[in-house]
Amino acid sequence: MNNTLWGMEITADQLLTGFGDTLYMVAFSLLFSVVIGLPLGILLVITRNGHILENKWVFNVLNPVINILRSIPFIILLVALIPFTRFVVGTAIGTNAAIVPLIFYAAPYIARLVENSLLEVDKGIIEAAEAMGATTWQIIFRFLIPEGLSSLVLTFTTATIGLVGASAMAGAVGAGGVGDLALSYGYQRFDTMTMIVTVFALVVIVQLLQSTGNIVSKKIRRR
């Protein structure tokens, strides 16, 4: 009990490791979720009626699938995916194992948020691009994404914060992280001090993320 801090049952080391684990989980699940969610979000925009790659089939399949994934509560997703996680990671518990359900949670969320951000881009800009004879790729990368970038940054900020919250629940599969400490010490062992410190830590993380996102988004918008 020598290393305990402010009367908590956990040591400073444990708290630091928790921080590291949270960061690790959020960073990797965010990376994969963006890699999956961003193209899906773009597809949702460009395949809709009247857009550059209008395709009823793609849109009408993708749209409900994303809705279904988004309606499953994370804690259920976590458990339901155990066989799949075991297949991919080799184990169903631990930090790496938690990343799989986190991706399933965040990728459709990001797809939807990206869709909303890109729909804000003025249709006139797309029309101008088409009039210039731009290819579909050029329209996406030279017009759609640059024009929606400032909004996309806020989108990814929201998604990251969502992941911080979800990663706390991943404690249920022994994923570690700040949220795990809050659950297993603060909640289950009635260690009020740990509860306060960990929750405070989460508040700080979320605040930092949001402020950074706002600053970056504003910087892109510039005016």
Place this chain on the structure above:
Amino acid sequence: MIEFQNVKKMYESKKQTVEALKGIDLVVEKGDIFGVVGYSGAGKSTLIRLVNLLERPSEGRILVNGKALTSLKPKDLRAEKKKIGMIFQHFNLLNSKTVFDNVAMPLILSGTPAKEIHTRVNELLEFVGLLGKAKNYPEQLSGGQKQRIGIARALATNPSILLCDEATSALDPQTTSAVLQLLKKVNREYNITILLITHEMSVIREICNKVAVMEGGRIVEQGSVFDVFAKPQTEIAQNFVRTVIHDEIPQSFKKQSEGNPIIWKINFIGANSSKPLLSTIAKKFDIDLNVLSANISEIQETPFGNLIMEVTGEESEIKKAYDYIQAENILVQEVSVHE
């Protein structure tokens, strides 16, 4: 240059089919500034979008530079589109890019070397008079400046045709005039054919040489701007002409006039508008003239005007004066105060 052959456009929804264009025949020749005027919903917006295939025709053929764009492969179509510039009512500039990058965009898309882009963009910015704004962002510019940038961007790939989609409708009258003069300069200096759509007859008067009047998906009247202004055939064309050329008896006169005053409406076209008609008839005949409304302007560099006046005097003298004007080959007609 641009030719519409019985072009129809239908929009189908679940419940009904709307026919936006009901058979359009139109020829825009090289060097023209061709204006299409109509109220909103007339189909002019659809018409201009068919030229560069932002919309596809349901029936009929459109030839641009002798080619039917609908039959081209995507790659060839993109190449053809680079020969057609377009500017828009709301400018459609990229807010995330500088003025320079906006103008450079069409060149970037076609993979032009950076050095060439630099030269060309500066040349274009100089042409539109905004070289100093290269590093600014569109949001820092006024509406008129944004449209100038839009014009510079549209000219980047050296097009032979410029499409103007209500290009001045979001601008105030002074700025409108400046932008129109710039378009005229584009037409003259680069020999670029311009097709524009507008709901303002003043735009047609200021720069066009040919005009088509649209109503309900059809072209109801077309011809040289001068002819349409001088003798509008359809009611809608007459209404449009009336928005810029006022030839009605003033309301105030109608209210206070008693009985049946004799009122003449005289149209001046071209050379005869320079003759001193009024003073001549006032001297020659024993009549009094009271001018109620007059306006003379220029269309296509030809004087064009009309005059409404009240005539008093002996009936015989009035008759002689009337015959004299007619003999001078000037269009005169008697109109009633009570119509």
